[in-house]
Amino acid sequence: MDFNTALTYTAAERFLRYVTIDTQSDPASPTCPSTEKQKDLGRLLVAELLEMGLTDAHLDEHGYVYATIPANTDKPEVPVICFCSHMDTAPDCSGTGVKPLVHRNYNGADIILPDDSTQVLRMAEHPDLKNQLGNDIITASGTTLLGADNKAGVAEIMDACYQLINHPEIKHGTIKILFTPDEEIGRGVDKADIEKIAAFACYTIDGENAGNLENETFSADGAMLTINGVSAHPGFAKGKMESAIKIAGLIIAALPHHLSPEGTEGMQGFVHPVDMAGHVETATIDFIIRDFDEDLLANHADVIRQITAGVLKNFPNASYTLEVKPQYRNMKNVLAQHPQIVDYGLEAIRRAGMEPKLCSIRGGTDGSRLSFMGLPTPNIFAGEHAFHGKQEWVSIQDMQKAVDTILHLCSIWEERSRLAP
DSSP states (O other), rough: OOOOOOOOOOOHHHHHHHHTTTTTTTTTOSSSSSSHHHHHHHHHHHHHHHHTTOOOOOOOOOEEEEEEEOOOOTTTTTOOEEEEEEEBBBBOOOOTTTOEEEOOOOOSSOOEOOTTTTOEEEEEEGGGGGGOSSSSSOOOOOOSSHHHHHHHHHHHHHHHHHHHHTTSSSHHHHHHHHEEOOOGGOOOOTTTOOOHOOOEEEEEESSSSTTTEEEEEEEEEEEEEEOOHHHHHHHGGGGTTBOHHHHHHHHHHHHHHGSSSOOOOTTEEEEEEEEEEOOOOOOEEEEEEEETTHHHHHHHHHHHHHHHHHHTTTOOTTTTEEEEEEOOOHHHHHHHTTTHHHHHHHHHHHTTSSEEEEEEEEOOHHHHHHHHHOOOOOOOEOOOOTSSSSSSEEHHHHHHHHHHHHHHHHHHHHHSSSOOO
């Protein structure tokens, strides 16, 4: 079936509605979801899924949306697959009052966002715009993020559901749908019910360039460095005070550039201080440690220890502790055990008319943790660009290609399954 000519797409129309709902998550909140407003989008999605005829669609108390598209094939052994996107937007940039704009028939010229003329999309700064000539670009108006990360993925999955229900000629097994809260603050699958999903494989729809499939993420640890200094009255501190704050500053200044985010790229890992707090007597530095090679995480933590020990040679009465905790692991380690999951994804991209590109993510996704929870999950493009900022954008045509890819994936899993007797 040629999806490109047979389908009337709804992804863009859905996306333009979804982005106007503020779903920004909050890392300071202890609740799940971290913000109740995420449920506003969840309730809308459930209503639309129920209207499509997915009778089990529901929003749980934690803000997760679940639904099932029943199989329409005679083949009894088609594995259950799941599609997942997250509903929240990043805390980095306002998600309140998003005004989406459609720039039709992009011609390569600068796109000036009307509510802040200093926000300009230039091809030199957004390289994938060169692949968008003649396409329709969606942006925000210049004062907020757009929310393409990941409401583009949400809209694409919702459109795919609509197409599967309205085109029974597309044969497929049982399809599970999962929309998560709080992915942007690292809690996207904290309360996900894997038993309820009961799938063999999952695909997050949360990537960038059309044609990309990501099967590898960083492995990640968090490290909390606590520095115990020596406090004294500042008027009588000579020879006594050993300020934990100053020690912390020296440690941060000594971090090597070649092991910092701003000095690394590609497959290179890093050590990154993300927060610091304290006073003269005690200070803490919160680090994130990242590498594609899990074995190198311990080496990176040793760099922190070595630097700290070196700095403390000049502060003989001060001491430190370093607590390292795992955060997530490279999903490639799990996906390698089930190569067909990635292979089928690449084939679906080809069938949708693109040359697939297998990529690594310098970060993590819900799929990282889902993979280690027993649900192997690579990441497929959603077409989103310039995430977490005011220049975020997506093209309508790339969103439609993502819908095609999802539909082809459903067909491929059905085709490759064991034939009915």
